[in-house]
Amino acid sequence: MFNQSMSFLDQIYDPSAGYLWYFYFPLAPGKHETRSSVWYAAGLLRRNEGDDVEQANKIITSVITGQQKNVSDQWYGDYTKYPEEPTVGTAWYPEDIYNSWDPNWRGFIGTALIVMYEEYGHLLPSSTLALILDSMRNNTIGDSYRVGGVDGDNLYPAYSNPSLMRAATTGWTGRKLNDSNLTAAGEAYAQEVIDLFDRNNTLSEFNSATYCGVSLFALTLWAKYLPSSAAAANSTSASVMGTNAPRMIADIWTTVGALYNANLRNIAGPWDRTYGFDQNLYVGIMNTYLWALLGADRAPGINNVSKGGRTPYWATAHADDFEIAPLLSAVLPYHVTLVPDSVKQSLAAFPGEHTYTTSAYAPPADLVPRNITTWLSDNITIGAQSFDQTAVGGFSLNPNQWNPAVAQWLRSDGSVGWLTLYGTEAALDVNVTAGRLSLQYPRGNESSIFTILVASNPFDGGRGKRDVRGWEDVDGLKAVRVSGSVDVAALEIGFCGLLGGTCDVINNWEFWNFTYVMPAGSGNVVPSLVLEIEV
Template sequence: MQKQLIIKLAIILGLLGFSSAKAQQSASVFTQKYTYPTLSVYQKKLFNTFLENEIPEGLSIENTLTNEASLRTKTRVAQALLFRNTKGDKENATAILQWILKNQYQDESSKLYGIWKTSVLQDRFDQNWREFIGCDLIIIRHKFGHLLPKSLIAEIDLSLIHAAKGAFKRNVGADYTNISIMSAFLMEYVGTAFGIEYLKNAGIAKAHEIFRLYQTNKTFSEYNSPTYYGVSLIGLALWREMAFSEELQTMGKALEKDFWHEIVTFYNPTLKNMPGPHFRGYGIDMTKYFSITGIWIALALDKQSLAPLPPEKGPKYGEMSNLPTILNLGLAIPANDLKALQSFSKSQFVSRDVPNNYKGDSIKKVSASIKKDWMMGGLWGNKRVWEQIKTGAIHWQMPNGNIGWLAILGDGNTNMKVTENVMSVYTNTMVSSSLEVLIYAPNTPKETFTKQVWALPGIKLITKTLLKVSQIEQVYQQNAEKKYAIADDIPYFYKVVYEIPANWDTTKPVVEIIPEK
């Protein structure tokens, strides 16, 4: 009882503006509900391009439901059709949903219980499909149930019960941010809608765990991810719009408001990017691949020239399947933060302590320096080897307006500290190892990286190090995504490898990088 009172008090204080983040922003929140007829020219272009890509002209809906098609994407196509609701859309959405519902695992004794296939063939058995497809089906049921046959709604209801029960058995931790937020909603909604008390209670309890974990450091564990921040925004918008529990609605609105401010604090409107480090990232430059956070910002700003998205189709275009989900949930962003997304205001240094259970320190340290035409950030305390982790990055604007970058991936051996003007790279091992530095700087001769001063398009990077460069090579796009989790639409980037000798003094940086514009 005492714990619940403390949590409720924290929610109330957050809503009243007593948190450090809220003290910096206006109490007013800009909200936007979307319908297909009221979409702007730019928003409608994004929406129509997505549907045209999924249902090419002259192709029947049945012929799009192939054995290789993504069931998650097709669920969102159904959602988009119901959102548009023009001639034939209801019927096509019905056909898609009937196909989706046939491809769920419903054996309660199986670990796969309640998930949908990722595709009919070559199924990846992804347990997160319970939350992804389940939450999209809830939106369809909640907003468009009156457009669909009653028999189909009954099938959706049964599938949702299986998904929520499977999510309960899995019991994903609060630190798996994007999935836990959706899982809490899935269980609370299904448990309440169908009178399954233990599911409802489990959903509310998980929501409290997520809220409580966020309050410890005012950050989510899955920190600064251009892709998964966007999924977390979707989950919080589900709490806001469709949760039955007033507790979930209240927590969702408080977290969503705080979370937008955190995103905007790290976002650089000039560079249309967030600095490193990224705890999960599929690219380095948001203008060269599609990220879900980029979709949210593009809708909010409603202007292609300001949007942190590629101008046309490009790598990770499949993330645009989140567009109908976002449109159906609507926008709720602090008015001051919406304004701050439009233009750069001032340089700043930002540091964060992140509660994160990746291998390494339980609290990981983030430091970032954000200036108008360049920025950098680094991570201290991670020992997990994972290419999705961008331990550090520098972004800058090149003379042609494109973004140049430097990145260091999560190799398990590297720690980074950033001050206002210096990035210091450390090793946490005393055995012989290497440091890989990735650089996108077109038309730069290889010899540049053998010097102390790297004269790159738009910036000079001064490198202070005693290490020797052992390798310089070009990494081409076809190898970049699989090996380095860099999907950016660029022809190549450089990989510069330094050799670190055994018994290196780990209290001293192996290299210091100083940007100069």
């Protein structure tokens, strides 16, 4: 994994600039990119061949030089998204959180600097080590400006991946600088995240192929670099992070292991946030963990092998996630020791039909905890979650990432078919049993709709159906029986294509749009849709 990721990144590195060329969605000709350059620097230090250390040092210095230094700005201590960008906050480049500047990049870049300091500090000059510590002071102080619900920021403890990174960077920096205020701040914030996790032993940001990977990375830093109660002895006070991280990692992997179907090479739904609908065709950061645990030929989305064919990672969607692989390579050997053996077994071979239930809670978006049920069998999985939230689109308020009900199945050519409910309501009740998905809108009315996104059919050597006029045309499904209070006969079907159609693609994925409406004059009837799926 390390060698393949570095081989690709070597090709897009610009040594004259000390940055990688921009390989990030959307592609930007002639521009460089900051975050991936730092990840690459970690890889250069690990490889340590030729002028690798010199180039890594150049990258680190360049990125830190570009750090935001105005203490009165909301983005103080953050880093440029690309070094050619104009000055944030000017009339020609207005501040726009998560666009012209991204507060989460303090966490992404800060955690990378920590790994390089800890793992490869002996290769770096003392001046660069001092520069890293100075940068981390600015980074963590700037991150303290973030308060959920203030100035357009959404950093609550329930926003799992940046919350875990915040605690890691702040607590680590406080200890390195002997700054009791930073140390205490990191510990206090970590405890808030731990308390929320301990409600259900799940991440609030539940089951994301990308962001679960980030959360596990941050927790690995908690476990590896912050003292546990066992390691603290008398000289160093224990950290709640070092003490709790190993069992949190084990709990997260227990959930992943229960939801993973090795026959489909996918973590079954529902997904709080996703950039794709089949892990064999897009790179999520969890794909790299699965590669580390299973090997390249059995991991989804990266060099996936199917019927003698091979899909290289750079030909899949969201391929820029693979740029983090050199950084993860530094800590994955340690991380995999924290994965329970029973989970490793269920990842390697599907253990057989089972149903998994759990719960997750992400305030303030969730008014009540979300209850999750997923049924898995050899060649199909169905998963969904009941919720009652303040707005449509999950915690991130993004219906394009929010997938509260999902089914996946094995198709005739060995590929994976899928369907997902597109969120249009702030509350949903679900019931999942073998082959059956029941959806109900408790706050719905006669204007409610159920929009089901369905994968387009595979090419399959030219044998796949190009047009879908109903469920009978969806590849891999023998039958879909539809019932509920919707008007079953009034099904509306549209195509959302890369080059046209009746609607837009989502994260570059094409699909068919199956929309069910309520009968006219249905009044106070609770909107419901039931799909009985046979493969």
